[in-house]
Amino acid sequence: ALRGSFALKARKANRGSRSGLQLVASYKVAILGAAGGIGQPLALLIKMSPLVSALNLYDIANVKGVAADLSHCNTPSQVLDFTGASELGDCLKGANVVVIPAGVPRKPGMTRDDLFNINANIVMTLVEAVADNCPDAFIHIISNPVNSTVPIAAEVLKQKGVYNPKKLFGVTTLDVVRANTFVAQKKNLKLIDVDVPVIGGHAGITILPLLSKTKPTVRFTDEEVEQLTVRIQNAGTEVVEAKAGAGSATLSMAYAAARFVESSLRALDGDGDVYECSFVQSDLTNLPFFASRIKLGRNGVEALIPSDLIGLSEYEDKTLEALKPELKASIKKGIAFVQKQP
Ligand code: NAI
Numbered sequence: 001a002l003r004g005s006f007a008l009k010a011r012k013a014n015r016g017s018r019s020g021l022q023l024v025a026s027y028k029v030a031i032l033g034a035a036g037g038i039g040q041p042l043a044l045l046i047k048m049s050p051l052v053s054a055l056n057l058y059d060i061a062n063v064k065g066v067a068a069d070l071s072h073c074n075t076p077s078q079v080l081d082f083t084g085a086s087e088l089g090d091c092l093k094g095a096n097v098v099v100i101p102a103g104v105p106r107k108p109g110m111t112r113d114d115l116f117n118i119n120a121n122i123v124m125t126l127v128e129a130v131a132d133n134c135p136d137a138f139i140h141i142i143s144n145p146v147n148s149t150v151p152i153a154a155e156v157l158k159q160k161g162v163y164n165p166k167k168l169f170g171v172t173t174l175d176v177v178r179a180n181t182f183v184a185q186k187k188n189l190k191l192i193d194v195d196v197p198v199i200g201g202h203a204g205i206t207i208l209p210l211l212s213k214t215k216p217t218v219r220f221t222d223e224e225v226e227q228l229t230v231r232i233q234n235a236g237t238e239v240v241e242a243k244a245g246a247g248s249a250t251l252s253m254a255y256a257a258a259r260f261v262e263s264s265l266r267a268l269d270g271d272g273d274v275y276e277c278s279f280v281q282s283d284l285t286n287l288p289f290f291a292s293r294i295k296l297g298r299n300g301v302e303a304l305i306p307s308d309l310i311g312l313s314e315y316e317d318k319t320l321e322a323l324k325p326e327l328k329a330s331i332k333k334g335i336a337f338v339q340k341q342p
Pocket residue numbers: 032033034035036037038039058059060061101102103104105106115119122126141142143144145146171172173174175202247248249250253
């Protein structure tokens with residue numbers, strides 16, 4: 001369920017996922033920050049989904065052209081554009097899934113936390129509008145620092161009285177995509193077969209790939225574990241440096257986010273076999289939010305998968321303990337940001 005190309009999923013979707021019925025595209029997806037580096041390719045990939053009937057694109061600028069352009073693709077969804085705060089509510093009404101990549105990306109030398117001051121406000125404002133207009137939607141937070149922006153979103157939703165922890169997701173799919181790619185390369189495995197769960201959070205050392213839980217079973221030397229773990233943790237920075245000031249990962253991020261959207265839509269559509277990793281409210285550790293594998297269902301998070309945390313290698317155990325203080329501080333910072341608002 002974790003694997004497969006969009007083409008494969010499209011074929012499956014066309015066969016119908018319930019009682020042999022022909023599947024009709026019927027879900028509304030809204031992207032907030034749709035004219036950006038991630039937003040544009042993400043909108044294109046979602047436009048290709050057979051499950052989407054309406055694709056609403058929102059940004060503070062430049063979104064009209066993106067929507068006009070995409071609307072010429074002869075795939076089922078209708079594309080509409082919305083610009084500026086006065087149109088945000090209309091963009092969100094009736095949305096089943098809201099994806100938020102709005103905000104500024106990193107430049108060389110920056111950590112994700114350096115983005116906090118700008119992106120915290122953006123996420124807070126956008127999630128307030130989600131609470132007012134489509135409180136029942138799945139909310140996918142891409143804007144960094146995810147370790148803080150997800151707690152910010154939760155706090156905003158709580159204040160609005162509509163928080164459903166099963167429907168709020170920090171998108172960490174790119175960490176899994178990277179882990180799968182790097183492990184397959186290192187071990188000469190067929191890419192489509194490799195699946196590495198990634199837990200913890202989404203910044204530097206808080207990203208913990210569980211290489212010991214790789215499927216299919218793979219043996220790594222201690223050096224390989226260390227080298228792969230560090231590469232997966234720093235993969236975002238690899239891209240930031242290569243782009244040399246022009247931003248961070250956008251294309252691989254769009255690919256990863258589209259996979260998470262497609263998984264969410266399949267879950268909403270009744271597919272009972274959908275698993276992804278995501279940063280969600282969690283009781284798997286003593287931290288209030290934690291990324292792990294989750295089972296997705298019609299109502300969002302159907303179950304956390306605790307078995308991934310059992311029988312970790314010594315290296316993973318040690319790394320997990322080491323990431324907790326930073327992750328805890330980032331979560332606290334997000335919560336405090338909303339609680340401090342006048
Ligand atoms: P970008 O600067 O290319 O695009 C951001 C877009 O957001 C722009 O079109 C901008 O107009 C829009 N925007 C700004 N304020 C807004 C508001 N108040 N409402 C609506 N739209 C608004 O940036 P890019 O590269 O697309 O990155 C976006 C975010 O995604 C960054 O915070 C980045 O750190 C994060 N990111 C997250 C990853 C993850 O794995 N979760 C991976 C890569 C990036």
